[in-house]
Amino acid sequence: MSGFGALRFGRALCLSFGPDLTGGSWLSVLERVAPVTNAVPPGKGETGSRAAALALSWSGLRQMGLEETALASFSRPFREGMLQEDRLRRLGDRRGDDWETTVVPGGPVWSANTPLRASAAGLRGGFDVPDGTAAEAHVTTALSVHAMLLLYTGSDEDASAWCAEVEAALRPVGVTVARSRSLFIDPEHPEQGNISREHFGFADGLSQPDPYDVGGAVTLDDVPVTQPRPVQGVPLGDFLIGYRNGHGEPSPGPVLPVPPPDDDGPAQAGLVRHPTAEGFLDLGLNGSYIVVRELKQDVAAFWQSMDANADRIRRHDPKHASHVTADWIAERVIGRNKDGHLLCPKGTLPPVNGAPNNDYLFWKDDRYAHGCPAGSHVRRANPRDALAPDDASRPSLLEAANRHRILRRGRKYGTSIADPRQDDGQERGLLFMCLNTDIARQFEFVQQTWLLNSSFAMLYGEEDPLLGAPGPMTIREKPLRRIVQVETYVQLVGGDYFFLPSLPALRYFALL
Amino acid sequence: MKQVTLCVPLEVKPESCSRLTAAIEDLKRQEDKSADPNSPNFWRLRERIPTLHFMSISVFPAHDYDPVFILEANFDGPEGAFWNDLTAVVGEELRVMIRCCKRPSDGTGALYDAVTALASKRSVAPYFEARTQRPSVFHHGNRGLACQQILRDHSVFLETVEELDRRAPQLYRGEAPAKVHADLRTALLPNHRWLDDQAPERISPAERITDWAALTLFVLLLLAVAAAPGLLLAGLGVARDHLVAMALASVVATAAALLFWVRHLEVRDSSHDRPRQDERMLREMIRREDWITQNHMGSIVLIKPGVLRTVIVRAGHRGLHLALRALRASRAGYLGSMRTVHFAHWAFLNNHSRLLFFSNFDHSWDSYLDDFIEKAHGGLTLAWGCGVGFPTTRYLVGEGAEHGRQFKAWALASRTVSRFWYSAYPDLTVDQIERNHRIANGLRNKSLDDSAAEAWMLDL
Structure with missing residues (x-):
């Protein structure tokens, strides 16, 4: 669950699938240039000089051909996407047809462009009359992002070099980098943790929940943390799917129907049986949902x-x-x-x-x-x-x-400003x-x-x-x-x- | 001024249900002038029914019954006056809606015929009055404040802010609190002459005494019923000289037997943890939510059958209602430790076989349900645990709503679309209404000493 704090530089790459991409073989290509690894807790060995994390959108998984039952088993917000019109209103981004001033003029530049879910609105039965309510608007962005690839490195030069390697490897298989942001943190006192200042000049990322797990999945200095710490204690299941969450049950996640006997792919991949859904494999266990918002400051x-x-x-x-x-x-x-x-x-x-x-x-x-x-x-x-x-x-x-x-793992992007009262025309902000x-x-x-x-x-x-x-x-x-x-x-x-x-x-x- | 909470449920002709829905949408579009920035939303209702706090009109589809149309309202003062005011504004629109509903089989059939006849000019007010259904339990977040008082207090708040920050920003800085109070009062009095009057009592002593007497009587009655078997035995000659001991033993034994019986039923109850959610309905509900500070919900659930359940539901609702009237915290607007509920309204339908719930609350539906789950799950489980499919309960108040995900799914599936919904003060929270009232009440004082004024200024 570490944010790769020792690696202070990096890139956030918004990956876009070409129209011909199907299947997941591009992930094998990615595996060769940027293998995704488990995060290493602080003080538990070396993270190496590079680390990568990958997250996928619903539209990305659909295009890769994940089967329908599995796609439908993800949580509603993920299936609908952040740009569903009611969700945008609740998040303070858009009211009706108008973007709020807290969004860049003209609306966001990128999103997963999740398709509208099929609705029964068009079905008309006997005696039915139209009630005059408008259909759901499909809010889209110019760029479609199917996956977020986060590369963490020890230096900005290495981030550039690695980014070029990844881009070159993925292009032939139909995956392009639609947008790239250079990430960094610059802690002044690394020995006190990774407290870095955001662009306005304030120490950021200070207050974080302390996960615990009644089943003993969380350890601190090799001792299981099974009870909440007084102020910040939050069950692990609120951050990792499959563990006891705030509602006192294993946090729900997506499932995959058990494949026919001749398909041993899921078993080889290491998917285990779901604890309550009979005949399903647990696709969510040890996974999580990640909210990404690029915030310009x-x-x-x-x-x-x-x-x-x-x-x-x-x-x-x-x-x-x-x-x-x-x-x-x-x-x-x-x-x-x-x-x-x-x-x-x-x-x-x-x-x-x-x-x-x-x-x-x-x-x-x-x-x-x-x-x-x-x-x-x-x-x-x-x-x-x-x-x-x-x-x-x-x-x-x-x-x-x-x-x-929430467990925040944001990093700032862009360069630090020389004079905070003088606009230098550079884009900078926080990749929340x-x-x-x-x-x-x-x-x-x-x-x-x-x-x-x-x-x-x-x-x-x-x-x-x-x-x-x-x-x-x-x-x-x-x-x-x-x-x-x-x-x-x-x-x-x-x-x-x-x-x-x-x-x-x-x-x-x-x-x- | 006493606030009245009621509803009018009417059974819908199934073949006219879609027409009825369209008529409600038409009425909403007609009254909600959001497209025209110069006329405030729902201004006809606001101006011509000054006693009306909240009103909603919705249709509940059901798997087991034909749909039911429900008009639900919270208003100050006598019912007759309210129905006359309402039908004077939207009477013809309501007549169209009544026509979409079935002719009742009880004594109100003739009235139905009279108001729904072709070209009928008969007022629909008496029909609504005759079909009115009383709540089994209700709770008011700002009890004892009339609608117009809430609006007046708010205008004082807005003008106070205006005076402090725009009109005279320099005047109030560095002054002693008592002087700030006196100066503000002088500044506001010309526009708000009523600040010279004493604040009307929110809950009269007579009402308070009646509330407590009713609760006491109810508890005594419960004890008497529980003591009856012991007293009966004593009457038959068992331990005749120890009446009090027999009564007490009887109360304990009855309570134990009831708990045993309840638990026996509970472990055999089925729950509905993953109810089917109609996607179209869900979308229609969500698209109407979170436009303003307040939101509205309506829900109907079936009630679990059986003798004990029936007794518990009725006695439980009665007790809950009386407690919500009498206890200090709920009189101050708290439901558990939540103070986001403008009103909560439960009523029985169909010979006590269905339970209706309406509520107006601050912030989102999800946060409202989270509040229930996190802060008031015991009381909520007691009130709603009688519903068919409610998450597994333990001794009536345990577990239940604590199964947060299941409870939310169950509650969501029982809801319908709040198609027409009116609030007289849509951007005010329960807390803000109390804050406004404290500010106005402070200004009603001709003078305050420094410490009282300083405490009062915390609200400014």
């Missing part, structure tokens, strides 16, 4: 907007607002200072062993959000116990919040990636019910200040709150839902 717009807000507030309140600077506002937009320490009423949370403390709760010390604003990005992205109405319900609210966690087994309960819930919820935590008409629509953001101070006006600094360029197969599933796909 406008660094200059962000800092100029912070400057403008600080100027306005100081102008309106010359005597009491000398502390309000662009940095002060930006820290409150994020909820942490630039080094990643959480804001609290008395300043910032003290570090633990030199690194930012991530085992905090909100209710006890910052219930009224005088430190970390209620609508700040970190408080929205994981409210922990902050939404508890009273002291007694804190444990249950924390437990409820932990039913909606997260693992979850229940996309609706985890990623989509976080996006819709926490980040973009305009009435989150008793706020009114405010969305996440980083990812949401332009508008107000409340910052509590005593005695009277201040309100800043945030603009759009982050825009969706493309993305979709992908299936991250286990190695046996991947070997099976290669046999298609």
Whole structure:
């Protein structure tokens, strides 16, 4: 489950299948130039100087010829794709026929272009009359991405070289690289973990769930972790298919009908029988779903907007607002200072062993959000116990919040900006990636019910200040709150839902 | 002002069902003027029925029965006035819908004939009144606040924000809290003269006493029934001198026997963990959701048969209803630790063989169900566990809704499309309504001291 942290560079390649591609033999070609490997936990041997991960879209699996029952057994969000019109509305990307300002003008550039599922809407029975409701719109993008290939390397030069090798090997078998993003992280203190700053300048990727498994599948220093850690403990099944999840059952995944006796491909690939679906093989076990969203960041717009807000507030309140600077506002937009320490009423949370403390709760010390604003990005992205109405319900609210966690594996792309207040015309941003087994309960819930919820935590008409629509953001101070006006600094360029197969599933796909 | 929750279920002529659906869609398009930016959505209902909080009109298809049409409403004040107001606005549209429904076989058949006759001018209001079905349980998220009060409080909130941030951003900075309060009150009073009046009581002492008396009586009645076998034995001469002990022993023994019986039934119950979901229906439901802060759901399930189940369902619903009226947390708008429910409405249909559930809630349907699963699964299992196919339960409150995936699938399959749905304040959450009310109530005070004003300012 490691994100190949030792390999700081890499490429994200959006692979597109040519019209003539069928079957999975291209995966054998890929295997020769970029073998997909299990991630190696930190301190458990060498990852080597290169590592690769591969995820497939529903449309990609369909074109490769995965059989129909198996295709239908994937979860609904994956089968429908991120650009299904109702899903786009819930994710805050599009309302009706209009893209939101948080999407690049004209709409996203790339997606899996998942086809509309067959609907019974056209069927007319006796006595039926049309009710005048419109048909479902098919929202598409210019680029169709059938697979995401992530290459991780120790240097950017090696990433370029490897990328060229992969491209040259795949082209003859009908797979092209439709889009490429150079990924990197640049931790300042690698000994404290891989804390790298995102382009706006804030430490990123700090708060992560701590998986545990009652069956003993998670170990830490060779000791099984079977109980949740107090604040961040989340069952492994929320990130890996087939293990006990937040609903107390093995997380569901796709299946494959047991083939006829003369076809021993699936058995050779290592697929095992499904525990509950009789006569099916478990295609999902040890796999996961990965959400990918390419988010473009406008660094200059962000800092100029912070400057403008600080100027306005100081102008309106010359005597009491000398502390309000662009940095002060930006820290409150994020909820942490630039080094990643959480804001609290008395300043910032003290570090633990030199690194930012991530085992905090909100209710006890910052219930009224005088430190970390209620609508700040970190408080929205994981409210922990902050939404508890009273002291007694804190444990249950924390437990409820932990039913909606995601394992983030994003990396930034593009180059660092020289002067954050001066637009250099370069494209840069975050390739947001997260693992979850229940996309609706985890990623989509976080996006819709926490980040973009305009009435989150008793706020009114405010969305996440980083990812949401332009508008107000409340910052509590005593005695009277201040309100800043945030603009759009982050825009969706493309993305979709992908299936991250286990190695046996991947070997099976290669046999298609 | 007392909020009334009711519904009118009408059986649909199957061959007119599609026509009825189209008529409801037509009505929605006619009232929902979202295409015209100058007229607010549903403005006719908003202006001409000022007492109306929520209303929905939907058709429930079923595998076991002909479809049923249900109009469901939450409003302030007397029912007669509401039906007259409603039919004055959309009476003719509702008449078309009644025509798509069957002639009832009970005493309301003649009324049906009168209102559905060709070119009939007879008001449909009496028909709806006569066919009204009372809820078995209901819960209100902002109990005791009239619709117009909610809207007035909100306009105060909006103007407060406007005053603080645009009109006079410099005026309120660096002032003592008491002065901020006084200045704001002065600024808002001209547009909101009612802030000079005392806030009306949300729940009157008489209502409070009645609620508690009813709950107490209900509990006593349950105890009396449970004690009856022991007292009867005592009457027959067994331990005649220990009446109290016999009564207590009887209550314990009855409870134990009932639990044993319940468990006996539960382990033989079948659940429906993977119900078939109609793709077309699902899409029609989802496409109507998540446009605004609030969402709506309607569901019908069959009730498990059997003597004990029947008794438990009826007594359970009665007890739940009385508890939701009397207990402090639910009076303050909490269902479990959830405060996202504007109303929850259960009613029995078809001689108590089907259970109807309607609710208006904040945020998405998925998050609503997650809330139930994570924060109120016990109460929900008690209320809905009587439904055929409900996930496996344990002693009425255990497990059940804790089987999150199965519970969601079961609930989703029982739903129908909310084709016509109206909310008088669609972008307000239960919490925001309370926040607005606290702000307005603070402004009704002529003055506050600094500490009271500072606490009040947390809401600004």
